[in-house]
Amino acid sequence: MTAILETKDLSIAFGGHVAVNGVTVEIPEKKFTSIIGPNGAGKTTFFNLLSGQLSPTNGSIYFKGEDITKVSTTKRARMGIGRSFQITNVFPNLTVLENVRLAVQSKNKVRYNIFSHFKHYPGFEKRSLELLDIVFLKEKANAIAASLAHGEKRKLEIAMLLALETEILLLDEPTAGMSVEEVPAIMDVIRNIKDEGNRTIVLIEHKMDMIMGLSDEVLVLYHGELIAKGTPAEIVENETVQAAYLGGGV
């Protein structure tokens, strides 16, 4: 088992508040890793460190053995670290299709072309519609992203992430805010990616039952610290985790 992502003693403090505290962990390649932990445990902050949105006050991050602690968000995305956001982070006044098309464009490395019309790449639009179909958002392709319901924005987030076809997918509570009927369908989308077997998936999720069947490994964050890691079965049995969840008050 090789690690595709690795952190060593990773910490970040906001003022006096240490949101991620000395986390040393290896994310195994082509496996499904879940991160759980109560609200405010530092899960999203940990993702922000991995994707480069924040830089750590201490410690380092390695991607395939290479130190990427100082590498920019843009470069990390190009290297193959893609993520979706918990608080939806789309292009509000562009259409749903255009949101995804931009991600497809980036994936295809069409970056500085100022001479052709963007429609001269019909493949991008076709691919975007395919992705929107996968997340059940195809009918909304021409809607303005800002007009989407919260759950729909989450789907758009996922489509944009899938469009990048990155080796690593960091998913931050992808189903939060979706209706109960929609959640299984989106989980199926995630399951399908897992079953293809060639991507590394890291999922932040609160609902234990949801990740039980999916995860190869579960990491537990509590007050910024990694307090446990193991298979789902081990984590359910783990006393420290139980104490944290019961005592911490989720």
Add this chain to the structure above:
Amino acid sequence: MNLRRVETSTWIYLAISFLLIFIPFIVTGRSMQFIFIQIFIFAIFAMSYDILLGFTGIISFGHVMFFGIGAYSTAVTLGRMDATIGSFVLGAIIALVIAAIVSLIVGALTLRLKSHFYAMLTLALAGLFLVLAEKWRSVTGGNDGFTFSLPEFFRDSETMYWFSLLSMVLIFFGLRRFTRSPFGRVLMAIRENENRTESLGFQVTYYKVLASVVAGVVASFAGVLYALSLRFVNTAVFATDLTIDVLLMTIIGGVGTLIGPIVGAGLVEFAHHWLSGLADVHWIFERWIILYGIVYVLVVIFFPLGIVGTIQSKFMNRPVRALRTNRKSDGKKENRKGA
């Protein structure tokens, strides 16, 4: 379907441009032709501002410096050399090159930082250029400026009219293609959400710098035409008033539309003309800047998308529709989440 609509609007714009060719035959008075020439020139200037503000979301308080660079480069070159087309072309090339270099440096210095750094540095630099133009008398003639003679070709007002019109039309179509290129789409993404654009793997700073260079070069070309149209240049071409004018034109017409700034330039220029004409009727019209302010406030309140933006959102179901209403609702949602 989308492409067909693009075609339709292109035909409409071409038809209007074609009709505009005949204005000099109908409006034969020099002063009226001059107003049209000013409109075309300021439309170019305002379109360049729209690339920054409307498409990329960059605010500049000193965009006038590129306009001034264009005007002075042309005037100084034509003033010191023979009044030939060759000197004009040389002056224009100097104008565009200086503008490109200055915008590249300013952009590279500040566009990595928070957005207000660009606004502040351009404001400061525009001030610096103004002082330079005032003090470097041997070249600029100081505050009073200087006149110069035009190449034979530009001497009659009709030619100047057609040349400005042609420039405006070409620049409009050129910039429109630019904003619809894959590159231009990324600019809009940056305007919408810079952070997300980065995490899609786009090098945001490069895009912003390039957008500012395009805007600077086009503004400089507007300055070139401006000097030509006046046969004169003075420090007014670096004055902040012009930045405010161009901001007004862009906002009244509609940001992020390109055609809006043209409409805005027309309205603002005609307003200038009529209001200063009305000064004989009542002193209040001499204070047209006050009326300006009022119009400006009314537009921002009732037509936050500008004239063209509002029309497009009413009749064409364009993405700009969401600009106002959804920013509001998004804010609400964010608050709800925070609460």
